[in-house]
Amino acid sequence: MRVGETSPVDPAVLIVGLGMIGGSLAAALKSSGYTGRILACDPDVEEIDTGLEMGVIDDGGSDLAALVVQSGLVIVAVPVLAMRRVFEQLVPVLGDRVLTDVGSTKRCVCEAAREAFGHLPVNFVPGHPVAGSEKSGVAAANPALYRHHKVILTPESDTTPTAVAMVRALWQRCGAEVLEMPVDRHDQVLARTSHLPHLLAFSLVDTLARQDERLEIFRYAAGGFRDFTRIAGSDPVMWHDIFTANRDALLSALDDFETGLARLRAAVEQGDSDAMLGTFDRASHARHYFETLLNQTSYQTMEARQVQYRVSPGGSVNGRIRVPGDKSISHRSIMLGALANGVTEVKGFLEGEDSLATLQAFRDMGVAIEGPHQGRVTIHGVGLHGLKKPAGPIYVGNSGTAMRLFAGLLAGQAFDTELTGDASLTKRPMARVADPLRLMGARIDTAEGGRPPLRIHGGQSLKGIHYDMPMASAQVKSCLLLAGLYAEGETRVREPAPTRDHTERMLNGFGYKVDRDGDLATLQGGGALTSAPIDVPSDISSATFFLVAAAITPGSDLVLEHVGVNPTRIGVINILKAMGADLRLENPREVGGEPVADLHIRYAPLKGIDIPVDQVPLAIDEFPALFVAAANAEGTTRLRGAEELRVKESDRIQAMADGLDILGVETAVYDDGIDVVGNVSEGPNYQGGQVDSLGDHRIAMAFTIAALRAGGPVWIDDCANVATSFPGFVALANKVGLELAEVSA
Ligand code: S3P
Numbered sequence: 001m002r003v004g005e006t007s008p009v010d011p012a013v014l015i016v017g018l019g020m021i022g023g024s025l026a027a028a029l030k031s032s033g034y035t036g037r038i039l040a041c042d043p044d045v046e047e048i049d050t051g052l053e054m055g056v057i058d059d060g061g062s063d064l065a066a067l068v069v070q071s072g073l074v075i076v077a078v079p080v081l082a083m084r085r086v087f088e089q090l091v092p093v094l095g096d097r098v099l100t101d102v103g104s105t106k107r108c109v110c111e112a113a114r115e116a117f118g119h120l121p122v123n124f125v126p127g128h129p130v131a132g133s134e135k136s137g138v139a140a141a142n143p144a145l146y147r148h149h150k151v152i153l154t155p156e157s158d159t160t161p162t163a164v165a166m167v168r169a170l171w172q173r174c175g176a177e178v179l180e181m182p183v184d185r186h187d188q189v190l191a192r193t194s195h196l197p198h199l200l201a202f203s204l205v206d207t208l209a210r211q212d213e214r215l216e217i218f219r220y221a222a223g224g225f226r227d228f229t230r231i232a233g234s235d236p237v238m239w240h241d242i243f244t245a246n247r248d249a250l251l252s253a254l255d256d257f258e259t260g261l262a263r264l265r266a267a268v269e270q271g272d273s274d275a276m277l278g279t280f281d282r283a284s285h286a287r288h289y290f291e292t293l294l295n296q297t298s299y300q301t302m303e304a305r306q307v308q309y310r311v312s313p314g315g316s317v318n319g320r321i322r323v324p325g326d327k328s329i330s331h332r333s334i335m336l337g338a339l340a341n342g343v344t345e346v347k348g349f350l351e352g353e354d355s356l357a358t359l360q361a362f363r364d365m366g367v368a369i370e371g372p373h374q375g376r377v378t379i380h381g382v383g384l385h386g387l388k389k390p391a392g393p394i395y396v397g398n399s400g401t402a403m404r405l406f407a408g409l410l411a412g413q414a415f416d417t418e419l420t421g422d423a424s425l426t427k428r429p430m431a432r433v434a435d436p437l438r439l440m441g442a443r444i445d446t447a448e449g450g451r452p453p454l455r456i457h458g459g460q461s462l463k464g465i466h467y468d469m470p471m472a473s474a475q476v477k478s479c480l481l482l483a484g485l486y487a488e489g490e491t492r493v494r495e496p497a498p499t500r501d502h503t504e505r506m507l508n509g510f511g512y513k514v515d516r517d518g519d520l521a522t523l524q525g526g527g528a529l530t531s532a533p534i535d536v537p538s539d540i541s542s543a544t545f546f547l548v549a550a551a552i553t554p555g556s557d558l559v560l561e562h563v564g565v566n567p568t569r570i571g572v573i574n575i576l577k578a579m580g581a582d583l584r585l586e587n588p589r590e591v592g593g594e595p596v597a598d599l600h601i602r603y604a605p606l607k608g609i610d611i612p613v614d615q616v617p618l619a620i621d622e623f624p625a626l627f628v629a630a631a632n633a634e635g636t637t638r639l640r641g642a643e644e645l646r647v648k649e650s651d652r653i654q655a656m657a658d659g660l661d662i663l664g665v666e667t668a669v670y671d672d673g674i675d676v677v678g679n680v681s682e683g684p685n686y687q688g689g690q691v692d693s694l695g696d697h698r699i700a701m702a703f704t705i706a707a708l709r710a711g712g713p714v715w716i717d718d719c720a721n722v723a724t725s726f727p728g729f730v731a732l733a734n735k736v737g738l739e740l741a742e743v744s745a
Contacts, residue, residue: 010036011072011098011166016064016086018042018051019235020133021102022077023141026056028174031143041067051138068093073166076101081241083109087116098163099124100170104190104238106154106183108245125167126154128186129176130194134233147175154183191249196257198239199250201232278368278380285369289360307720309700309730311707312739313688316555316603319736323543325350325375325536326564327725328474329502329594331358331401333534334369335409335482336506337379338362338387342531346377348562349536354399354724361406364390381531384485389415393453396421398649398697398724400428401475405503407433407454408479411442412486415458424649424695424721426452433479436467440483440491464489464525471644472617474499474568477521481507481514487525494520497617500568502594506534509593535592537564541621541698542726543599544572546736548625549705550601551581552632552685558736559586560599567595571619575626579606579633608635608678616642624702627656630676631665632685632709643672649721650696659691659703663710688712697721701729704740 013029015022018040026038040060042048048060061067068074068090076086080103090099099121103109106126114120131149133140151171155164168178181189209215218225243250260279267275330350335358337344349355351372359377363369366388371377394410394417396402403419407430410417420426431450438444443457464487469476477493481503484491496519504514504521510529515522543560550556565573565585576583582604585597606629611619616639619626623645630637645652653674657667663686666677679685688710693700700719707714719742722729733740 010034012037012039012070013073013075013170014039014041014067014071015057016041016074016076017078017082018044018047018057018060018138019077020136020138020140020142021129022075023051023054023056023138024143024145025075025077025102025129025174026051027054027141027143028146029170030056032173032175034173036072037070039067039071047138051141054138054141056138056141064089065093068097071097073098073100073170076103079235079238079241080105080109080245084112084116087113091116094121094123096123098166100127100167102127102129103245104128104194104242105246106186110154110183120156122158122160123163125159125163126183127167127171128152128154128190129171130190131176132234134231136235136238144175146171149176151176151178152186153178153180154186155180187246187249188252191246191253195242195246195250196253198231198234199243199254200257201229202239205229205232281370282363282368285363306718306744307722308743309704309714309716309719310741310743311704311714311716313684313707313710313712313714315708315737315739316553317546317549317558317708317736317738318556320559320561321546321732321736322561323538323546323563323732324352324726324728326502326539327352327354327541328401328500329506329534329536329564330355331399331405332478332502332506333536334358334362334377334379335405336510336529337377337381337531337534338365338367338369339384339409339485340379340381340510340529340531341383342381344379344381344531344534346371346375346379346534346536348375348538349377350539350725350727351375352723352725352727353397354402357395357397357399358402358406361390361394361396361402362387364392364394375536379531381529384528385414387413389458390417393418393420396425398422398424398721400425400649403428403430403452403454404433404475404479405482407437407444407456408482409485410456410458411437411440411444411460411483412462413456413458417456417458419452419454419456421452428452429647430454432471432473432476436465436476436480437483439465439467440480440487442483462487462525464491466490466492466494468494469496472497472499473644474501474503478503481521481523484523484525485512485527485529490522490524492520492522497614498568499617500566502566505566505593509534533592535594537591537594537596538562539725540564540569540572542729544622544625545701545705545729546732547572547576547581547583547599547601548629548702549708549736549738550603551576551579551583551606551629552603552705553708554603556601556603556737558601560601562596563599565595565597565599568618571615571617572622572626573599574615575609575611575619575622576629578609578612579629579637580604581606581629605680606633606678608633608637608676610638611640613641620644621648621698624652624656624696624698625705627660627674627676628702628706630678631660631663631706632680633678634680635678637676637678639673639675640670641672648696648698650694650699652696652699655692655694655696655699656702659693659699660686662689662691663687663706663714664689684711685709686711688714690715690717692717693719693721695721697723697725701726704729704733704738708738
């Protein structure tokens with residue numbers, strides 16, 4: 001098939017160079033059921049024969065021109081310095097066939113193509129599958145080599161889109177994730193993540209081998225040596241070519257490495273334990289972070305992870321449990337701990353994907369952070385002006401809180417930054433922070449419609465402002481207060497209704513005075529934060545799912561320990577009590593400036609209410625679960641003044657109405673709220689069904705508890721994001737009496 005044709009038939013492909021990489025591509029295509037012929041060209045007839053015997057190619061030989069004319073797509077899989085000769089041979093025969101390659105460096109391959117063809121052909125799509133093995137030859141072909149691996153394409157702006165689409169589709173057939181980036185960026189990134197480690201492995205093994213001609217010492221080498229040096233067994237010619245072709249980028253990566261090594265050498269020599277531990281700790285965490293990325297469990301890749309919940313109907317909830325730490329306070333503990341002078345010890349930190357993303361962001365900005373180990377984190381604060389420019393964009397995953405608070409504190413830095421997030425966050429409004437920050441003198445670019453990513457230009461001098469917030473948002477308030485730390489003069493934020501005040505409390509706890517006068521929070525720029533211990537209470541927003549579970553199921557009796565009951569967060573308690581819930585606060589106390597209590601709830605019949613408007617900001621994250629309470633209450637529950645629910649991780653009014661509709665619960669949707677018509681019976685209050693959480697953690701958990709009063713099982717799609725706020729939810733839900741299974745696709 002030529003460019004532009006739209007035949008549904010797979011084009012015949014020609015793989016030039018049938019080694020391990022080309023052979024694995026052939027094998028992967030074959031095992032994917034590829035219908036086009038797979039041809040190979042190699043000067044080594046034995047390789048062709050082996051490929052034919054293995055059944056990974058249909059035909060092959062060493063006559064390139066004869067094979068090209070039979071194909072629609074040519075893939076050059078020879079060592080990078082041999083590409084130019086192949087391109088020269090292709091010049092008279094390629095025509096408008098699509099051409100791609102698999103070389104590990106892209107600048108030199110593009111130059112070779114340019115020199116051979118006289119220009120970069122528009123049907124040439126440079127490519128690089130980021131996968132490999134230390135083995136060589138087609139006999140080592142592995143059909144799974146590219147599965148779940150990245151393939152980077154580096155097309156130019158004038159590359160034919162249909163050619164790019166064809167190459168993209170080819171790799172996707174092999175199970176790869178295909179992305180695009182500019183040629184030079186590719187070469188720089190790969191110099192660090194692939195070429196440098198290969199160089200080090202070759203060098204280490206050679207250094208040791210030279211010192212011991214009889215190779216005696218290798219007898220005593222164990223796992224550490226094996227793990228570090230596996231890639232030193234790779235194809236010497238291929239790597240010679242790569243190092244030669246990507247010389248400059250590799251040398252610059254090597255310079256950085258040598259600087260780091262010299263630093264570490266000095267630390268060892270001088271017995272500088274702080275320096276050694278700091279390095280090892282950062283490296284160890286970076287390695288774990290990378291591992292989670294690789295295992296596709298981190299927030300960065302979770303969009304691709306499909307998790308479905310299946311919840312059996314009926315049951316009740318009983319016991320004593322502690323839900324994970326408060327998300328809002330966890331984010332702030334890392335932020336303020338990093339900006340403080342001194343060491344901050346945090347207990348009860350939420351090890352959820354959102355707050356872990358915040359933690360990683362500060363590591364990326366040079367802050368040494370130990371942990372988390374069972375909720376304990378130690379932050380070595382760098383002071384308000386001690387952050388360093390991160391190497392790339394700061395990725396905050398699913399978290400609106402992180403993006404908005406970061407926007408404020410990054411606006412005051414000396415360096416430029418970019419804030420990015422996942423697909424859900426990319427749809428959320430950021431003008432609410434960008435606009436007032438600009439009034440303070442910040443320079444921020446947003447994508448269209450004020451959406452992420454945010455590009456923040458550093459080095460601006462900020463000025464304090466007096467800002468009347470148009471919406472009741474703790475994120476906007478906190479963002480401006482954080483920017484206010486860096487601003488000249490006074491920053492005053494007025495809120496139309498009280499919102500969570502964790503930022504103000506924590507700043508005061510860190511010795512930075514925030515004045516509160518009615519609806520006005522004020523601070524003076526230019527001060528300093530002093531570290532202080534933080535004990536993060538359990539998250540009332542996570543506890544809510546179990547409060548509602550107990551409130552709607554006869555026979556339930558549940559204690560939720562150590563829950564944060566900050567007056568700006570207790571809307572859910574007030575609303576449930578107003579609906580008739582039997583809910584008591586036991587053992588009230590204060591930890592680290594935040595009120596805490598054990599919440600004891602027993603089943604009692606609920607009735608529908610008109611939710612008081614002043615409770616809305618105090619229960620803003622709890623409405624998905626409260627709508628489930630409403631579906632199990634006698635009469636109608638009415639919510640108004642809650643338009644903010646439409647711009648959370650999903651449009652929570654619509655998402656809940658759609659799901660409740662599937663379960664047979666009557667609702668009426670308004671711009672700023674909803675009516676939920678409850679049903680109360682001895683048996684189930686509604687039917688089971690399959691609902692979509694739209695990737696919103698709180699929608700997923702709300703429908704999980706809804707199953708307790710359903711007539712049949714409830715399946716909930718797209719639940720991976722529960723890990724953003726409530727790691728361990730499935731286990732805890734099962735522990736108290738739900739029957740919940742997690743199915744990963
Ligand atoms: C949060 C504030 C609220 C809340 C969010 C956490 C915070 O958002 O919904 O989950 O930590 O400041 P808004 O400020 O947008 O209301």
